[in-house]
Amino acid sequence: MSLATSRRLEVDLGDRSYPIIIGPGIISTAESYKNSIRSRQVMVVTNETVAPLYLDNVLQALRGFHVEQVILPDGEQYKTLEILNSIYDALLSSRFDRSCTLLALGGGVVGDMTGFAAASYQRGVDFVQVPTTLLSQVDSSVGGKTGVNHPLGKNMIGAFHQPRCVIADTDTLNTLPERELAAGLAEVIKYGVINDISFFEWLEANIERLLARDSEALVYAIERSCRDKAVIVAADEKEAGQRALLNLGHTFGHAIESGMGYGVWLHGEAIAAGMAMAADMSFQMGWLDADEQERIRSLLQKAHLPVDPPAEISAERFLELMSVDKKVLNGELRLVLLRGIGKAEVTADYAASALQQTVAV
Amino acid sequence: MSLATSRRLEVDLGDRSYPIIIGPGIISTAESYKNSIRSRQVMVVTNETVAPLYLDNVLQALRGFHVEQVILPDGEQYKTLEILNSIYDALLSSRFDRSCTLLALGGGVVGDMTGFAAASYQRGVDFVQVPTTLLSQVDSSVGGKTGVNHPLGKNMIGAFHQPRCVIADTDTLNTLPERELAAGLAEVIKYGVINDISFFEWLEANIERLLARDSEALVYAIERSCRDKAVIVAADEKEAGQRALLNLGHTFGHAIESGMGYGVWLHGEAIAAGMAMAADMSFQMGWLDADEQERIRSLLQKAHLPVDPPAEISAERFLELMSVDKKVLNGELRLVLLRGIGKAEVTADYAASALQQTVAV
Numbered sequence: 001m002s003l004a005t006s007r008r009l010e011v012d013l014g015d016r017s018y019p020i021i022i023g024p025g026i027i028s029t030a031e032s033y034k035n036s037i038r039s040r041q042v043m044v045v046t047n048e049t050v051a052p053l054y055l056d057n058v059l060q061a062l063r064g065f066h067v068e069q070v071i072l073p074d075g076e077q078y079k080t081l082e083i084l085n086s087i088y089d090a091l092l093s094s095r096f097d098r099s100c101t102l103l104a105l106g107g108g109v110v111g112d113m114t115g116f117a118a119a120s121y122q123r124g125v126d127f128v129q130v131p132t133t134l135l136s137q138v139d140s141s142v143g144g145k146t147g148v149n150h151p152l153g154k155n156m157i158g159a160f161h162q163p164r165c166v167i168a169d170t171d172t173l174n175t176l177p178e179r180e181l182a183a184g185l186a187e188v189i190k191y192g193v194i195n196d197i198s199f200f201e202w203l204e205a206n207i208e209r210l211l212a213r214d215s216e217a218l219v220y221a222i223e224r225s226c227r228d229k230a231v232i233v234a235a236d237e238k239e240a241g242q243r244a245l246l247n248l249g250h251t252f253g254h255a256i257e258s259g260m261g262y263g264v265w266l267h268g269e270a271i272a273a274g275m276a277m278a279a280d281m282s283f284q285m286g287w288l289d290a291d292e293q294e295r296i297r298s299l300l301q302k303a304h305l306p307v308d309p310p311a312e313i314s315a316e317r318f319l320e321l322m323s324v325d326k327k328v329l330n331g332e333l334r335l336v337l338l339r340g341i342g343k344a345e346v347t348a349d350y351a352a353s354a355l356q357q358t359v360a361v
Numbered sequence: 362m363s364l365a366t367s368r369r370l371e372v373d374l375g376d377r378s379y380p381i382i383i384g385p386g387i388i389s390t391a392e393s394y395k396n397s398i399r400s401r402q403v404m405v406v407t408n409e410t411v412a413p414l415y416l417d418n419v420l421q422a423l424r425g426f427h428v429e430q431v432i433l434p435d436g437e438q439y440k441t442l443e444i445l446n447s448i449y450d451a452l453l454s455s456r457f458d459r460s461c462t463l464l465a466l467g468g469g470v471v472g473d474m475t476g477f478a479a480a481s482y483q484r485g486v487d488f489v490q491v492p493t494t495l496l497s498q499v500d501s502s503v504g505g506k507t508g509v510n511h512p513l514g515k516n517m518i519g520a521f522h523q524p525r526c527v528i529a530d531t532d533t534l535n536t537l538p539e540r541e542l543a544a545g546l547a548e549v550i551k552y553g554v555i556n557d558i559s560f561f562e563w564l565e566a567n568i569e570r571l572l573a574r575d576s577e578a579l580v581y582a583i584e585r586s587c588r589d590k591a592v593i594v595a596a597d598e599k600e601a602g603q604r605a606l607l608n609l610g611h612t613f614g615h616a617i618e619s620g621m622g623y624g625v626w627l628h629g630e631a632i633a634a635g636m637a638m639a640a641d642m643s644f645q646m647g648w649l650d651a652d653e654q655e656r657i658r659s660l661l662q663k664a665h666l667p668v669d670p671p672a673e674i675s676a677e678r679f680l681e682l683m684s685v686d687k688k689v690l691n692g693e694l695r696l697v698l699l700r701g702i703g704k705a706e707v708t709a710d711y712a713a714s715a716l717q718q719t720v721a722v
Binding site: 081085088089092093095116119120121122123124145147150152153156157158159160323 | 446454485
């Protein structure tokens with residue numbers, strides 16, 4: 001336990017509203033789960049890295065339920081239909097019925113796959129999320145996006161499926177590798193850059209505390225990130241307009257992940273470089289001034305994140321990778337660019353030359 | 362063309378309402394599609410049996426769209442995640458974006474798989490259904506159920522996803538094998554048995570016209586079946602209560618399909634035998650009188666449908682197969698039984714002995 005107290009945030013989605021509980025040590029108490037699990041059968045889905053660290057804590061807290069477990073291999077390269085099928089196998093072998101609950105214990109990959117399994121098992125069952133990485137605590141906690149990758153594109157198969165509850169335990173971040181902590185900070189920084197300049201300034205002042213895993217700073221940053229994201233998502237649950245702002249850095253970032261092979265760059269690392277590329281392109285177009293571009297690059301670098309695309313991907317290949325992205329509407333590539341820090345905009349109104357220059361490493 | 366005129370039925374689901382258009386020759390006219398397809402990209406999914414018969418008609422009617430096609434192998438045994446994946450492959454290889462439309466041309470298997478592909482491709486795209494079997498015209502036209510089978514259970518993976526439009530062309534039934542026409546009639550009869558005794562009586566009087574594929578009789582039977590189903594579904598879109606009535610014969614029927622191996626019995630055949638079993642069990646419990654039980658068996662037999670379970674499945678195996686059925690709620694097996702023709706009820710309140718006697722061939 002630490003001095004930080006736990007916080008509770010409601011994501012307001014009408015009859016699919018749910019709480020996000022944020023704090024140290026909360027995965028280990030029965031209290032955290034009891035209002036959100038309404039079935040006897042609970043399938044805990046985790047991976048081989050997280051299981052030895054936290055599975056016992058969760059199982060202890062779930063005494064009294066009929067709990068089964070699936071332990072997946074760890075890594076983005078396993079976010080496939082085939083591995084998803086092993087969750088269905090476990091559910092059916094254990095004869096879980098349509099009133100059951102799936103609980104995801106792990107990072108974004110575990111959460112996305114478990115969420116999609118919950119969305120599609122018997123056409124939809126309950127889902128509780130226990131994210132154990134900073135990235136998943138601030139990203140997949142809000143929005144209801146679930147899914148798996150396809151060899152031809154990331155997150156191409158999936159569904160919107162809201163959890164019944166999210167339990168974000170900051171103590172689980174103590175075992176997170178440095179590189180993954182940094183990757184999570186990329187998304188945290190993203191919320192500041194999109195539309196919350198005062199949060200961006202707070203991050204500039206507190207980035208060292210976050211890197212030192214100060215509980216209080218983490219609870220604050222996670223809550224504020226989730227709140228920023230929830231405001232955008234509530235306005236636009238199915239991603240027609242406003243929500244696309246959350247893709248800042250993602251069109252570039254997905255091209256990096258896909259071009260390097262899933263798992264070589266972490267998602268957050270690719271998003272960091274993608275955000276820096278969006279800032280660069282915005283600067284070239286005269287939307288962003290040099291000072292703001294530098295503040296973005298500098299904060300990302302202080303968080304130990306990459307700010308340039310990998311040299312391995314040629315400019316030509318980069319553009320090719322970008323054209324299969326989900327954000328392509330009727331063949332027209334839309335990008336999230338910056339009018340300033342805290343002033344992101346979705347646009348297809350840019351010079352092709354600015355894009356070409358940005359992807360030319 | 363025939364003397365029968367086409368009919369239009371609205372399925373009322375708020376902002377997901379859609380029309381069912383029923384009539385001879387309607388798949389071949391651009392008019393049928395034009396208000397329902399709002400994208401340029403259209404992926405037609407069909408199978409190797411239907412493609413040589415009707416694909417050209419549909420492609421002609423869709424001139425002006427960017428149309429691609431996927432031709433699946435034909436059969437319930439191909440309703441798998443693996444074959445589903447070939448639809449994603451085609452979509453991604455053709456660079457279809459999230460504004461695209463998937464059009465299912467074929468029977469229930471093609472419709473269920475294409476619908477689930479549409480529900481899950483990029484987390485949901487438009488879906489138009491062109492059912493070419495009687496079963497799919499009266500069953501999958503209404504309800505939004507989509508999905509694939511798993512080796513351990515039928516339709517265990519799926520989603521609710523409403524079509525933008527259903528185009529049920531009675532001319533396509535002219536090429537339907539006798540056995541499949543009969544299988545479709547099983548579901549038609551089911552609607553009468555559940556809650557529409559006057560339709561049941563109409564069927565007793567007109568079963569020969571339907572077997573002779575009289576267009577006018579078919580349009581009437583399809584429209585009335587869809588209407589009966591739509592009333593139940595509109596009251597209960599996500600299958601909590603009322604909608605379970607539609608599973609009349611299905612708990613027994615799924616056990617038959619699964620026990621014999623998918624594809625050995627047609628779905629409609631299994632449902633016919635399952636309905637006769639439900640009637641038998643209802644009779645044993647004193648819910649249904651002998652005369653009514655006989656009328657149900659007799660109508661099914663006149664439609665060339667089986668009324669007894671296959672001898673290959675032992676009573677013990679039958680019960681085992683039933684216990685993994687989706688309709689098992691917290692381990693309690695609920696069945697749809699009959700208080701009379703047109704008076705179906707969902708219940709878990711029955712003597713185990715009646716169930717055991719029913720499955721004992």
